[in-house]
Structure formats: C-alpha cells, structure tokens
Amino acid sequence: MRSVLPPGIARRLWQIMAAVGIIATTLYVLFPSTSLGDTAFALLAVTVMAACVIGPLRWDAEPPSAWRAMAAAAIVFMIGVLIRPTVTEMAMPWPLLADIATFSGYVLLAVFVLILLKRRGGLDRHALLDGLTVCLSAGVASALLLALPAAEVPGRDALLSAIQGMYPLADVMVVLLMVNLTFTAKHWPVSLIALITMMAGMIAGDLAYAIEGVHGNVYASPLLNVPFLLAYTALGVAALHPSVVDMGRAAKLPAQAWSWQRLSLLLPALAVPFALLPTPVAETITGRVLIALAGVLSVAMLLIRAVSAVRAQVAAQLRSEHQATHDPLTGLPNRQSMSSEVARLVTVADPEGHDRIWVYMLDLDGFKWVNDSWGHDTGDQLVIEVGRRLRAAVPIEIPVARVGGDEFLLGFIGEKGGALRLVDDIRGCFARPFPVRDHDVVISASIGISHAAADPVNAAVTAEALMRDADTAMYRAKGEGPGRSTIFDTSMHAQVRERIELEVALRQALADEQLYVAYQPLVRLDTGIPVGAEALVRWVHPTRGPIPPMTFIPIAEDAGLINAIGTWVRKEALRQLGVWRSEGSVTDDFYLSINVSPRQLSDPELPLIVSGEMLRYGVPAQCVALEMTESVMVDGSSVTSRVLFELRELGVKLLVDDFGTGFSALGYLRRFPVTGVKIDRSFVTGLGVNHEDDEIVRAVVAMSHALGLSVIAEGVETPLQREALWSVGVVNGQGWLWGAAVPAPEFAQRWRDAIVRSPHLPAILSDPSGRHRRPG
Numbered sequence: 001m002r003s004v005l006p007p008g009i010a011r012r013l014w015q016i017m018a019a020v021g022i023i024a025t026t027l028y029v030l031f032p033s034t035s036l037g038d039t040a041f042a043l044l045a046v047t048v049m050a051a052c053v054i055g056p057l058r059w060d061a062e063p064p065s066a067w068r069a070m071a072a073a074a075i076v077f078m079i080g081v082l083i084r085p086t087v088t089e090m091a092m093p094w095p096l097l098a099d100i101a102t103f104s105g106y107v108l109l110a111v112f113v114l115i116l117l118k119r120r121g122g123l124d125r126h127a128l129l130d131g132l133t134v135c136l137s138a139g140v141a142s143a144l145l146l147a148l149p150a151a152e153v154p155g156r157d158a159l160l161s162a163i164q165g166m167y168p169l170a171d172v173m174v175v176l177l178m179v180n181l182t183f184t185a186k187h188w189p190v191s192l193i194a195l196i197t198m199m200a201g202m203i204a205g206d207l208a209y210a211i212e213g214v215h216g217n218v219y220a221s222p223l224l225n226v227p228f229l230l231a232y233t234a235l236g237v238a239a240l241h242p243s244v245v246d247m248g249r250a251a252k253l254p255a256q257a258w259s260w261q262r263l264s265l266l267l268p269a270l271a272v273p274f275a276l277l278p279t280p281v282a283e284t285i286t287g288r289v290l291i292a293l294a295g296v297l298s299v300a301m302l303l304i305r306a307v308s309a310v311r312a313q314v315a316a317q318l319r320s321e322h323q324a325t326h327d328p329l330t331g332l333p334n335r336q337s338m339s340s341e342v343a344r345l346v347t348v349a350d351p352e353g354h355d356r357i358w359v360y361m362l363d364l365d366g367f368k369w370v371n372d373s374w375g376h377d378t379g380d381q382l383v384i385e386v387g388r389r390l391r392a393a394v395p396i397e398i399p400v401a402r403v404g405g406d407e408f409l410l411g412f413i414g415e416k417g418g419a420l421r422l423v424d425d426i427r428g429c430f431a432r433p434f435p436v437r438d439h440d441v442v443i444s445a446s447i448g449i450s451h452a453a454a455d456p457v458n459a460a461v462t463a464e465a466l467m468r469d470a471d472t473a474m475y476r477a478k479g480e481g482p483g484r485s486t487i488f489d490t491s492m493h494a495q496v497r498e499r500i501e502l503e504v505a506l507r508q509a510l511a512d513e514q515l516y517v518a519y520q521p522l523v524r525l526d527t528g529i530p531v532g533a534e535a536l537v538r539w540v541h542p543t544r545g546p547i548p549p550m551t552f553i554p555i556a557e558d559a560g561l562i563n564a565i566g567t568w569v570r571k572e573a574l575r576q577l578g579v580w581r582s583e584g585s586v587t588d589d590f591y592l593s594i595n596v597s598p599r600q601l602s603d604p605e606l607p608l609i610v611s612g613e614m615l616r617y618g619v620p621a622q623c624v625a626l627e628m629t630e631s632v633m634v635d636g637s638s639v640t641s642r643v644l645f646e647l648r649e650l651g652v653k654l655l656v657d658d659f660g661t662g663f664s665a666l667g668y669l670r671r672f673p674v675t676g677v678k679i680d681r682s683f684v685t686g687l688g689v690n691h692e693d694d695e696i697v698r699a700v701v702a703m704s705h706a707l708g709l710s711v712i713a714e715g716v717e718t719p720l721q722r723e724a725l726w727s728v729g730v731v732n733g734q735g736w737l738w739g740a741a742v743p744a745p746e747f748a749q750r751w752r753d754a755i756v757r758s759p760h761l762p763a764i765l766s767d768p769s770g771r772h773r774r775p776g
Helices: 007-011 013-030 035-058 064-087 096-119 125-151 158-183 190-214 222-240 242-248 260-275 285-325 335-348 367-374 376-393 416-428 459-479 491-512 549-559 562-583 606-617 630-635 638-650 666-671 691-706 719-727 744-756
Strands: 356-365 400-402 407-414 434-436 439-441 444-452 485-487 515-524 530-541 545-547 591-595 624-628 653-659 676-679 710-713
Touching (some): 035 064, 096 158, 096 242, 158 190, 190 222, 285 335, 335 459, 356 416, 356 459, 376 407, 416 444, 444 459, 459 485, 530 549, 545 549, 591 653, 606 624, 691 710
Parallel strands (some): 444 485, 624 653, 653 676
Antiparallel strands (some): 356 407, 356 444, 530 545
8 A cells, every 4th residue: 555645745754743743742731731732632642543554554564463553552542641630530440441541552562562573583582681681670670669659658549559550560561672672673763763762751751650659649740741742753753754664674683792782771780789779678678589589680681691692602603604514405515515525535535445536416407497487486496305315315424415506416435336326326316206386397317427536635636626527527418318427538628628619719709700691491392492591600710610500509508699699690681681682682472580599589578679670671570480499388488478479479480490309299389379380300301211200290290280380391301302291291391402501692693593483383493413412
C-alpha cells in the first residue's frame, strides 16, 4: 500500500508530526485541567495512533502487526491518562479503570518490542544479560525507593497501593526492552532514536507519578502528563520517518563487544546496589537482603557475561576460519583447503613405495541444462546432493572438495588398481537419478585424473601441478562425451597451450578483420538452382592458414566471443544480401540462412536489433532465416521462448539445424514457432545404402510436412543421395554436390545466372560429374 501524497510531502510527515506534538504539548501546559488541554491530548493520541498505521504501510515496514499493537497501546495509554483525574476521586473499584488501561498499554508495548526483536533475529544473549544487569539495579532501586513506600501508604486501599507499587516495576520492564532493542542494532536510525525517546518519556512520567505515590497521592497535577505527550510525539515521529523500515530488519553486530555504550550502562548499574548501602533504605532487613541479593546477582551476571563474550569471540573465530576453508553450500572443503590437503598427501606418501598421489577433477555433465531449466536454486540442490553422495561413497580418509560451481576434487594415495576402482565408486554416485524438486534428474560426471610420485621437498608445487593437470584431463574427458574419464598425459599440455594461443589469436582476428563470411548454396533438388544460401564464418590465420570452424567455434563459445562473432556475421550477411538485391544478382525470394547461438537467443533485445539491421540494409524479413540447434528449445528459458516468438512475428524464418542428432521431440516443434528443419548430414550419408537412414529421413519428412514445416537436407554429396531425398519428398538440399562455401564475390559470379534463370529449367548446374565434390 502506498500513500497518494507526493513523495516530498510524505517524507516530511514526521516533521509535521513533531510540530503537531509540540503544539499539543504547549496547549496542554498552558491550559491544564481544561477541555482545551484534554482535547489537545486526545487529538495528539489519535493522530499518533493513525501514524502507527499509516507510516509503516507507507514505507512498507515489517512486520505490520507490531505497529498495530503499538497503535492500540497509544489509545489505551490515552484512556488511562484522561480518565485518571476523574476516577481517582471515586470509590473503589472505579480508580482501577485507569490502571487497567495503563497496564494494558504496557502489555501492548511489550508485544510491540518483542515482535520487533523477533523480526530482528530474536533476543540476543549478550544484550539480554546486559539488560538484566541494568534492570536488576534499576529494579532494586525502584523497589526500595518507590514501590515499597508506595505500597505501604497508610489509609489507602491495599489493592490500590499494590498496583501503585507495580508501576516502577513496569518501568523496569520498559528499560529491559529498550536495552535489548538498542543493543541489537548496528546503527541508530531516526526511528530507533525516537522510540528510545518515547520510552524515556514514559519512564520520566511514571517516575513523577511514583514520587507522588510515595507521598500517598495517586494523582497530583496534570503537568505530570507532559512527559507522556512528548512520548506520544516521539512515537509518531518514529512511525512516520522513512527509517521505520529499518526497525524490522536484522542488524546485529557479528560479535557483541565491550563497547563504551555498554560500559556506560553496565558500570553505573553495578554500582547502584553498593551505593544504596549507606542510605536509609538499607536500615531494614528487607532492604539489606534486596541490596545484597542484587549485588551478588549483578556480579554473577557480569562474570557470565564475560565468559559468554569470550566464548562468542572464539566461536566467531572458528566460524570465520571454517568459512574461509569450506564451501558454504555443501560444507565440503574449498579449493584453498583442498590445495593444502593435496600438498599434505604429497608429503605423507612414501617416496620409496609403489603408491602414488592421485587427484580426480569432476565436472557435472548437463548441469547448465538443469540450471537453465529449473533455476539456480534447483542447481544448488543438485550440487548439495552430489557432494553428499561423493562424501558417502568414498572412505573418510579420502578428501572431497567442491572447487567450483559444478566441480569437485578428490585426492587418493595408492596404486593404479585402487585409483581405477575409485573411479568406479565415483561413477556409482551417478548411477541413480537425483531427486530434485519433485523431478528425477539423471546426470553424469566427466572425470580428469592426474597422478605423481611423492615429493616432500616440493609438496606445494606438486600439489598445484596435480590439480592443474587433473583439470586439463577433465576438459579432455568432457570433449570425448559425457560420463568419460581420462588420465592426464604430457601431450595435453601442448593442447592446452594450443587452445590458449588460438583464443588469443581469435580475439586478434576479430580486431584485425581476419574473419570473413562464406556462402554455401541452398538448392532445389530437381533443378540444382539456388533458392538461398547459408552464411558461414571462416577464419584465415595470417601464419597458420585456414582454421576449421569446428576448431575455433567451441573456443569462441568458451571464451565468450560467440556473441561478438555472431553479431558480426549477421550484420555482414544482411549487408551482402542487401547489395545482391540492389544489383539484381538474386531474385526477390532468395533468402540467407544465418546461425544464431543460444547465448544470442537469450538476449531479449535481439528481435529489435535484427529488425533494425534488416531495415538498415533493405532486406525484407521473409528473406532471412535464423538457424538454431535443438538444444535451444530444450534448454530454452522464458526469455528465449519470447525472443523466438518475437522473431517469428517479424516474419523471419526459424530453422532447426542438425535435426535428428539431439532430442528431436515432436512436442518441441509444436511448442515453438519454428518454420523448418535441416536433416543432419549423418543421416543423409547412408541414404540408398543404409535402410535405417532411409526410414529415419522418411519419418522426419512425414512429420515435418504434417506440421507444415519446410525440410532441407544437409551434406548432400552424391547424385544418389539427391535422388533418394527427392523420392521421399525433400525439396531443398545443401552440400558438396553443389560446391563448398565460398566468399561473396565468387558465389555471385558462379550462381548469378542460375539464380535469375527460371526454376523450371533443367538442373544444368547440379554438376553430376562430381567436379565440386569434397575430395576423399
């Protein structure tokens, strides 16, 4: 709920409240015992009650139940103050009405503070001990100086005297709550200061009444209520100030120290019982007993407080050390701790024996899919369960650590046979599905293994090398497929260096324009005439020569360069298509097919960007096709789904590349706005030779036609494959039968005449002789 007031006025309401309170207090002081003074008091109380409701709602302060209790307290306190002058002159039990209202206010005040304390993390043990120490001294002082004398006033009803003697003890409760509230706060916002001022005003007013009560007076002067008006004003300020939201927020200090604020309360509190000894109140047996008891309890609580503070400091230190060396999610050791543990293993192993130190690096296969499909909370639960299973599956002497988002590390001393058996134990952890959020998730782990002989002299260096080599072997295993394990060998270092050098070179290639776009025709199988082309990125290194896409595209994905490369290819391809259209090199329905990565499709701005680029280069949407892998649909988040639908609304074609190699589920094709599929080359290769491939292609074509999707066959290399595809209903194809991808000028030169030629002419450019087939 938000106020309809302008923000500027809403932020100044607490100042207006303070002004209203000062005016009401002034009127009450100037016109005591009059209807004007009582009206000012009542209006102030009602205004404060409204403030306790409106202020927390305006600033979304939590919990609202606390402030509702405080609003009720404001009303019953007002009732008690206003009716006291009248009921005091009446016979019993009428004077008790004022006390009932006032004590109800104390109860509601206690409820208010207790709710706040619970919201802030509960009563702090140290703050509670400090508060009890202060309250013990305040309690014995108020009991001896105020409560007992008030209860012993002669000639007054015993019940009324007992009630009057309880007011100082109620103030002790207020002090206890106030101490706990202040000692559980790191900072003192305006609302907290105002609340402390309110409680101080209440204590001052009650103290004035208590002093009068010692002389036998229940009510003496309306001016005794002035502290209560100031308390009301402070309460209204606390409720309306924007910092009221901080009152319900946990803000404890990490460890309670002997701060000067605490000592300024504790030292006087400890001195009070001893300061009362030379006074007249210590002359009675009751007085001496209470003073002695208060002194002993104060010292005892001080000792308990000191011991508790030391233990808290030690516990905080242990927690800090544990957090520095352990993973907060799984509780397993972290990389820093595991590095020391591996170094220890290198030290304790027998250099003369056959045992070696083995290090296992695990990376979860499919973890990103779980994260993207069900969210990071589900991913965290999966990591926790994997850590639990690993720890339970191996002996306790084998260290297990979590060293990354979905990476785990284990260390082992033993012979090769035992090391390989441990691999089987690790794999056994993934044999059963993982129950995560009402789902059974099946994943595997890629395992990289390194080993070395004991080397006590260079333990730290050897440990780091083992962990690095295990990481390298894990990436090799991951490249071989999910669930694989690989033992490190020295040749992998050269591959790692090669990959790093290629990544650096690829970044430089982007800056130096070493990349270019090549175009491979998409043709009609019956005529061999291009109906479009696929834009493919190519890289020619200045010294290494051509770098295959299958080599540098994965590097670009891992290095975070795929977005930059994809954007450049898309813009260059659209620019080239615009040039061809303006020159008349292609027909109006000739289209370009451009690959987009999952990362690009997760950008919610992609439809707007593509629309702007098509407008800039004068390319209509129906002449653009975007190719994506099946994993985009399987792993697609809500953002990706929205991007695909918005792209389709622009009129862009959406094609599923390499169809048949992934999930190939009919449900995905129906759920997403795809317009066509491209049959993977692995199925096309066996056409006319492998009966199973024939049936798979026939099934894909039938399913696609039933859904109204276009079909393109990739990797067509022979006339036999072309004829087989045409016979099952495939209309368009792509492959070496019609030539490789070539730069834009060569593509235009070779295909210009064929593209503008009537599509009904014979396939004069299908090249059945095989001059353009791939060698070998």
